[in-house]
Amino acid sequence: MKSVLLISTVLLVSSCSTFRFPGVHRISIQQGNVISQSMIDKLKPGMTKSQVRFVLGNPVIDDSLDQDQWDYIHTFHIAGGDVIRQKLALHFREDRLSYFEGDFLPSDRSDLLEAEAN
Numbered sequence: 663m664k665s666v667l668l669i670s671t672v673l674l675v676s677s678c679s680t681f682r683f684p685g686v687h688r689i690s691i692q693q694g695n696v697i698s699q700s701m702i703d704k705l706k707p708g709m710t711k712s713q714v715r716f717v718l719g720n721p722v723i724d725d726s727l728d729q730d731q732w733d734y735i736h737t738f739h740i741a742g743g744d745v746i747r748q749k750l751a752l753h754f755r756e757d758r759l760s761y762f763e764g765d766f767l768p769s770d771r772s773d774l775l776e777a778e779a780n
Contacts, residue, residue: 688741694722695734697750702766705752709759714752721752730754734764 697718704717714732721732734750750764 690741691739692737694736695719695750696736697734697748697766699766699769702750703769705759705762705768707759707761711754711757711759714759718750718752 695718701717705714709717718734722735723733725731725733730753732752732754734752736748738746740746748765750762750766752762753760
């Protein structure tokens with residue numbers, strides 16, 4: 663009898679975690695660096711690390727083994743829905759911005775293409 667009660671309780675609790683109660687408010691959760699298109703457009707090859715930090719803020723991931731790459735990650739979990747992930751990786755040569763890659767593109771690609779050609 664106790665095992666039936668225990669199994670019933672476990673099933674009830676596990677089903678409640680996936681069931682959405684009507685009227686219960688769920689919040690959207692945002693984590694990481696929020697990066698806008700205007701911030702991306704301010705990035706130019708040759709910028710110093712301090713100039714990049716002024717535009718974008720501190721990177722989320724601080725890799726002590728690779729000081730020449732900064733990773734900015736933004737995750738947005740929509741309440742009761744999808745998860746949106748965006749990533750931006752900046753690469754430096756001699757403490758100057760060389761190029762970046764990820765889910766963002768500059769509005770004017772001429773600076774980026776010149777940097778990739780070099």
